[in-house]
Amino acid sequence: MNDGRDPLAGLRPSRPPSTLRTRVLGAAGEASRRQQQGIFELLVADRTLRWLAAAILVLATLNAAAGTGAILDRRSAGPSVIPTISGDEVVPQLDVRTTAAEQAPALASILEGRRG
Amino acid sequence: MVAVGLLSIRDIAFAATGNECPGDAELVAVLARAAEGDGDALGAMYDALADEIFAVALWRTGSRADAADVVQDVFVRVASRPSSLAGIRHPRRYLLAMAHAGAVDRQRSRRPEVDVDDAPFLEAASLDAGRTIDAERATRALANLPGAQRVTIYLHHFRDLSFREIGRITGVPTFTAASRYRLGIARLRARLEGTR
Numbered sequence: 533m534n535d536g537r538d539p540l541a542g543l544r545p546s547r548p549p550s551t552l553r554t555r556v557l558g559a560a561g562e563a564s565r566r567q568q569q570g571i572f573e574l575l576v577a578d579r580t581l582r583w584l585a586a587a588i589l590v591l592a593t594l595n596a597a598a599g600t601g602a603i604l605d606r607r608s609a610g611p612s613v614i615p616t617i618s619g620d621e622v623v624p625q626l627d628v629r630t631t632a633a634e635q636a637p638a639l640a641s642i643l644e645g646r647r648g
Numbered sequence: 649m650v651a652v653g654l655l656s657i658r659d660i661a662f663a664a665t666g667n668e669c670p671g672d673a674e675l676v677a678v679l680a681r682a683a684e685g686d687g688d689a690l691g692a693m694y695d696a697l698a699d700e701i702f703a704v705a706l707w708r709t710g711s712r713a714d715a716a717d718v719v720q721d722v723f724v725r726v727a728s729r730p731s732s733l734a735g736i737r738h739p740r741r742y743l744l745a746m747a748h749a750g751a752v753d754r755q756r757s758r759r760p761e762v763d764v765d766d767a768p769f770l771e772a773a774s775l776d777a778g779r780t781i782d783a784e785r786a787t788r789a790l791a792n793l794p795g796a797q798r799v800t801i802y803l804h805h806f807r808d809l810s811f812r813e814i815g816r817i818t819g820v821p822t823f824t825a826a827s828r829y830r831l832g833i834a835r836l837r838a839r840l841e842g843t844r
Contacts, residue, residue: 539833541839542779543770543786547710547804548719548800553694556720560690560727571660 675739682726683733690727699742700807701747704817707802708795712767714758718750731834745817747780748799769793769798795811797832804829 557615566574675696681689698719705718722743726733736742752766769790770781790798796818803817804825814825 535790539789539837540770540786540805542773542776543783545699545703545802546701546768546771547669548716552702552716553698554720555716556723557691557694559720561687562725563724564685564687564690565732591790610705616706 669834672740673764674736676737679733679736679739685730690723693726694723696741700740701743703802703806704744704799705751705754706745706767707769707790708748708799709758710767710791710798711754711797714751714754715767717748718754722747722749723738724830736804741813741817743817744803748818751795751799777818786838787835792839793832793835797828797835800825800828801832801836805833 566577575585675693678689678692682693687749689748694801701722702715705715706712709718725746726743733739752805766785769787770783772783776779790801793801799818800814803814804811809817811826812822813830815822818825820828
């Protein structure tokens with residue numbers, strides 16, 4: 533105490549009941565064992581976890597039975613439209629190996645046809 | 649220590665050096681064993697700290713039943729997450745703070761119409777009938793104090809913790825802890841003198 537008139541002199545805090553040690557260490561040991569349990573032991577011990585695992589299993593089975601590929605096909609499938617170009621409509625490509633003047637004779641018919 | 653209500657030389661020295669609680673070195677070793685999953689370490693930890701944890705919870709809640717539950721909660725939490733103990737440098741402070749927080753939670757969640765049990769906070773240190781009567785009178789006086797003041801009195805008077813350390817355990821500034829002690833001990837003394 534800090535001064536001469538100690539109102540708590542000769543007294544001490546009351547202690548926990550003697551039975552508490554067994555109870556506390558028992559509960560702590562149980563918690564420790566649960567912490568060290570694997571997933572299968574937890575599933576066996578816990579009914580809620582068992583229900584969750586069963587629900588997940590059923591959903592996965594149904595999904596597999598329905599076929600995930602079909603869903604993907606429905607989303608992406610459809611009439612394919614591939615552009616085709618006939619030989620007459622081929623656009624002539626410039627020959628980059630020659631100058632414009634050198635290409636002029638080859639292009640003359642095309643250019644004149646457009647003008648006409 | 650110097651005087652009630654003032655920070656003592658010990659408190660100031662503690663604040664300056666940041667020294668840990670007494671006995672922490674041994675407890676660090678025990679906690680390290682518990683963190684590695686050593687089941688015997690929990691028993692050693694109980695023997696070292698259960699009295700203090702129980703008293704913190706009892707003096708905070710005023711209920712022996714709640715205090716026993718708090719002790720169990722603390723040890724179950726420790727056993728559930730042993731790896732979390734590995735880096736703790738001040739295990740006594742850590743566990744007492746956990747106990748204090750648990751006691752506050754229990755006190756808040758208790759329905760107001762439920763009476764707390766008639767908890768004896770103190771007992772006579774010797775088999776002296778006079779001291780036994782003193783313990784009963786002091787218990788009645790302590791029962792009229794707020795739990796926050798009561799637990800501060802316990803930690804400072806009986807565990808010799810500095811106000812800085814008490815502040816850390818109870819989650820209040822150092823001067824708040826000192827103020828709670830000063831007010832609490834003054835009210836306790838007034839009540840005891842009034843009942844003589």
